[in-house]
Amino acid sequence: MKKLLMTLMAMMTCCLLDAQIIAPRILSDSHVMLSLEKQTRYLLLPVEEKAEIAHIRVLKDNNVCQTLNARLAVDKVDYFVPLELKKADLLDISFRGDRRTKGAMSELACWHEMKYVDEFDMTNREHFRPKYHHTPKYGWMNDPNGMFYKDGVWHLAFQWNPYGSQWENMTWGASTSRDLIHWDAQPAAIEADGLGTIFSGSCVVDKENTAGFGKGAIIAYYTSAGEAQTQSMAYSTDGGKTFKKYSGNPVLVSSVPDFRDPHLFWHAETQRWIMLLAVGQEMQIYSSANLKQWTMESRFGAEYGNHGGVWECPDLFRLPVRGTGQQKWVLVCNINPGGPFGGSATQYFVGNFDGHKFTCDSRPEVTKWMDYGKDHYATVTFDNAPDNRRVAIAWMSNWQYANEVPTKQFRSANAIPRDLDLFIDGTETYCGVMPSPEMLTLRGKPSKQLTDACEVVVTLKGSTEITLQNAKGEKVVMRYDAQKQTFSMDRTKSGDTSFSEHFPCTTVAPTHGQMKQLRLFIDRSSLEAFDGDGKMAMTNLVFPSEPYNTINVTNKAKVTIYPF
Ligand code: FRU
Numbered sequence: 233m234k235k236l237l238m239t240l241m242a243m244m245t246c247c248l249l250d251a252q253i254i255a256p257r258i259l260s261d262s263h264v265m266l267s268l269e270k271q272t273r274y275l276l277l278p279v280e281e282k283a284e285i286a287h288i289r290v291l292k293d294n295n296v297c298q299t300l301n302a303r304l305a306v307d308k309v310d311y312f313v314p315l316e317l318k319k320a321d322l323l324d325i326s327f328r329g330d331r332r333t334k335g336a337m338s339e340l341a342c343w344h345e346m347k348y349v350d351e352f353d354m355t356n357r358e359h360f361r362p363k364y365h366h367t368p369k370y371g372w373m374n375d376p377n378g379m380f381y382k383d384g385v386w387h388l389a390f391q392w393n394p395y396g397s398q399w400e401n402m403t404w405g406a407s408t409s410r411d412l413i414h415w416d417a418q419p420a421a422i423e424a425d426g427l428g429t430i431f432s433g434s435c436v437v438d439k440e441n442t443a444g445f446g447k448g449a450i451i452a453y454y455t456s457a458g459e460a461q462t463q464s465m466a467y468s469t470d471g472g473k474t475f476k477k478y479s480g481n482p483v484l485v486s487s488v489p490d491f492r493d494p495h496l497f498w499h500a501e502t503q504r505w506i507m508l509l510a511v512g513q514e515m516q517i518y519s520s521a522n523l524k525q526w527t528m529e530s531r532f533g534a535e536y537g538n539h540g541g542v543w544e545c546p547d548l549f550r551l552p553v554r555g556t557g558q559q560k561w562v563l564v565c566n567i568n569p570g571g572p573f574g575g576s577a578t579q580y581f582v583g584n585f586d587g588h589k590f591t592c593d594s595r596p597e598v599t600k601w602m603d604y605g606k607d608h609y610a611t612v613t614f615d616n617a618p619d620n621r622r623v624a625i626a627w628m629s630n631w632q633y634a635n636e637v638p639t640k641q642f643r644s645a646n647a648i649p650r651d652l653d654l655f656i657d658g659t660e661t662y663c664g665v666m667p668s669p670e671m672l673t674l675r676g677k678p679s680k681q682l683t684d685a686c687e688v689v690v691t692l693k694g695s696t697e698i699t700l701q702n703a704k705g706e707k708v709v710m711r712y713d714a715q716k717q718t719f720s721m722d723r724t725k726s727g728d729t730s731f732s733e734h735f736p737c738t739t740v741a742p743t744h745g746q747m748k749q750l751r752l753f754i755d756r757s758s759l760e761a762f763d764g765d766g767k768m769a770m771t772n773l774v775f776p777s778e779p780y781n782t783i784n785v786t787n788k789a790k791v792t793i794y795p796f
Pocket of ligand 1: 374375390402431432455492493543545610704
């Protein structure tokens with residue numbers, strides 16, 4: 233009996249203690265302090281996406297060791313995100329927005345739901361999580377960053393919010409792959425510091441040790457987004473596993489508010505590193521011999537192409553022109569908004585680069601798009617790819633609705649990797665876009681059954697309508713018009729389109745000649761259509777309540793389905 237009483241008392245004390253562990257000390261209607269009584273690896277923060285942002289300062293021994301923004305739950309919990317405590321002892325939380333002043337601060341759902349844990353469960357809980365596209369295990373993702381290849385491994389960093397599935401707290405998340413298809417999540421590559429959060433940028437392999445960090449060191453350049461946008465450097469001497477920030481940061485500063493997204497490459501002819509920066513409505517080109525001191529060389533773009541939005545995420549590289557034995561330079565310019573169907577898109581210019589200046593072959597009013605869907609943005613390419621390949625990866629979403637798409641545990645995937653080259657049509661040279669050859673290795677035995685992850689090859693004999701449909705009547709209708717030489721995709725009835733007025737739409741692409749083969753990559757929440765010769769690419773998200781399980785084609789087209 234005595235033993236039972238003692239056990240009961242012990243249990244009650246334990247419960248009381250547990251209840252007291254997360255006891256907010258309320259200082260005002262918008263300010264709370266939270267002592268971290270327990271020393272577990274993580275504190276699980278309850279997030280409610282509709283809640284206003286809470287600004288959290290993480291303290292240890294009275295010093296701030298981290299700051300972050302999270303939408304702490306007010307009424308209900310949408311999901312949890314892990315805050316690694318690293319022995320911190322206090323959270324200083326200030327709330328923004330009016331919702332916090334309504335109701336008692338002590339009653340907010342977050343105080344009741346916060347949990348001390350040693351493990352964070354990342355098991356997939358999302359119906360729409362793609363099966364073969366790269367996604368973050370949890371949290372928000374936008375642009376691909378710092379992409380390079382070294383010693384058989386493809387490195388892909390990305391704009392990541394570890395504290396919610398909406399844009400905030402930018403850091404570089406990281407993944408690696410040996411085949412461009414299966415990705416392993418790695419610890420965050422570069423985290424925010426006193427200069428700001430970490431915006432987009434690139435990595436290069438410094439083979440000849442020009443920067444002095446060692447032969448083969450990986451040099452990352454990114455935008456520090458603080459009071460101003462400045463360019464900073466970090467370096468890795470362990471093949472990209474960990475990065476140290478350069479002590480001379482920031483390396484490049486400016487008074488222009490939009491000054492970002494450094495993209496670097498080695499220009500062999502001038503023996504210089506080249507950096508491209510997106511600066512408002514133009515791209516600026518800098519050069520350096522040692523990756524530390526930079527000289528401004530030139531600017532491109534003020535009068536060229538589309539200017540419906542801010543120029544972002546540049547890239548510049550040389551590509552072979554099919555059937556000519558020649559090469560030309562391509563300058564990539566992601567733009568948001570201003571895309572052909574609204575919101576974000578990737579435009580590019582074809583011309584020449586002499587180590588100092590980019591000159592465009594086309595007239596200023598000519599605009600070229602790399603992908604004619606709505607969900608292909610922030611496209612950049614890998615440094616140091618093998619076999620002279622130029623491999624591009626894009627973020628598969630659109631700023632018009634990226635924060636609202638119907639997923640929670642994570643938000644956004646990357647489009648499949650694509651190999652680029654150039655082809656001529658009439659008087660213009662265009663970018664050829666082919667699914668990277670690695671995609672062929674996913675193909676299973678040809679089947680008649682459409683699945684939620686497969687490649688469909690359609691052999692076309694002139695104009696054709698291709699419809700994907702499920703038992704609920706949700707469908708996507710694609711039309712190849714051989715006369716007009718266009719391909720279109722209508723996703724107005726594709727499933728859930730309700731989250732944004734900008735989502736339902738039909739996208740249309742020029743096919744630059746007759747299309748003989750259509751390659752369609754289907755995943756749980758995306759469709760990527762390619763002309764078999766790489767003269768047309770179209771990437772669109774779809775959110776069907778159940779997978780499309782039938783395909784209908786007109787005009788005797790032949791369909792082969794390769795399940796993945
Ligand atoms: C493009 C972009 C970049 C910026 C990053 C911030 O999508 O706006 O210009 O560096 O996202 O997350």
